[in-house]
Amino acid sequence: MLFKSLEFKNYNGQKVKIIEIPVLEEGNTYHFMLDQRLKAFMSTILVQKSPTQIYSFKEYLKKVLKWTVYEQLFKLDKLKHNA
Numbered sequence: 001m002l003f004k005s006l007e008f009k010n011y012n013g014q015k016v017k018i019i020e021i022p023v024l025e026e027g028n029t030y031h032f033m034l035d036q037r038l039k040a041f042m043s044t045i046l047v048q049k050s051p052t053q054i055y056s057f058k059e060y061l062k063k064v065l066k067w068t069v070y071e072q073l074f075k076l077d078k079l080k081h082n083a
């Protein structure tokens with residue numbers, strides 16, 4: 001899976017970087033959901049008084065999505081025979 005990053009300045013002029021944003025094709029069923037989640041995530045970062053410089057969108061998704069949706073999105077491979 002391809003990932004992209006986004007860098008912008010907040011209202012105070014401080015640089016903020018969001019990393020690990022998954023790139024999905026236009027027809028994917030999760031494309032709209034990820035777009036809306038990214039907008040919501042960015043708005044929460046912009047409201048913070050002292051944000052950190054780097055955020056991981058993948059970690060944010062791990063917290064807010066159901067695990068089954070997260071697994072389907074990132075297609076996590078389960079280990080066979082504990083290897």
